[in-house]
Amino acid sequence: MKVNFEQNEQLADDDIRVTVQAAHLSQTVIELIQALEARQQSVDVYPITVDERVVLVPITDIIALEVYGTDVTLYTIEATYKIRGVLKKILGKLNQQDFIQIAKGSAINLNHLQSLEAAFSGSMTAFLSNQLKLTVSRKYLPELRQQLRM
Template sequence: MSSIKVEIKINENIEQAYVVIYTNEINEEINEILLRLKENAEIIAVNEGEKIVILQKREIYMVRLEATELMIYTKDKSYKSKKRLYEIGEQLGSGFMQISKYAFINLKMVDSVEPFFNGVMNLKLKNGYTEYISRKYLPSFKKYLGI
């Protein structure tokens, strides 16, 4: 990436840092930069009625598909997102794990896990929310726990 030039401008009036890329074409180098920026993005935009709320990833406890709506749960609130579950999963990145076909959880927010029925486990988060870990995702969750 030696052909890439970087310029940083400091402006005290800017509340949230943003990146602008000037290029004459989208090439492999630019795609790599975009991928790295996307992986490192620390915010998730969600809907609260007509308002768009910006959440830090660390605030998110769980993302769950409920009927046709994608819900984002924080400590004491829930929000809607227009994105698909897999898109949010990609955006969340490390620190989050898919535990069922319908849910991702923040691994730092897990309070306890207990056996449920037919090889499924019930997971409780630190905010009191619960979700089931399906058999398909249980091996990777157990590996994470070291059991």
């Protein structure tokens, strides 16, 4: 991959235009475009309502998310929060390059993944920061392997 920079003084200071060129539209090109779009939409904190106040949790501090019905447990470096929500919507607000779904009801921040260990019937156990362990289901394992370039 070759990266070029071209200065365009006709653009405003905060206006950036990105053009992706390739011989054909491949999966790598699609992933690059999605990563650029996610970067544009991402924020550095995730607001959580706790006891009638809003706590701004740094996204880099989020270790994992687990769903039980309509309750989502958000594990961070400092604390564990119980919030209401849908896993898919929460993941949509987080940096798509760092977070990956590992089971129907759980997702992890790859920056907090310390190791993986084989478990029963083709699944794996993910060992994360703060001694947290989550099961990676067989269905989501190929995507995790691809993300980790395994």
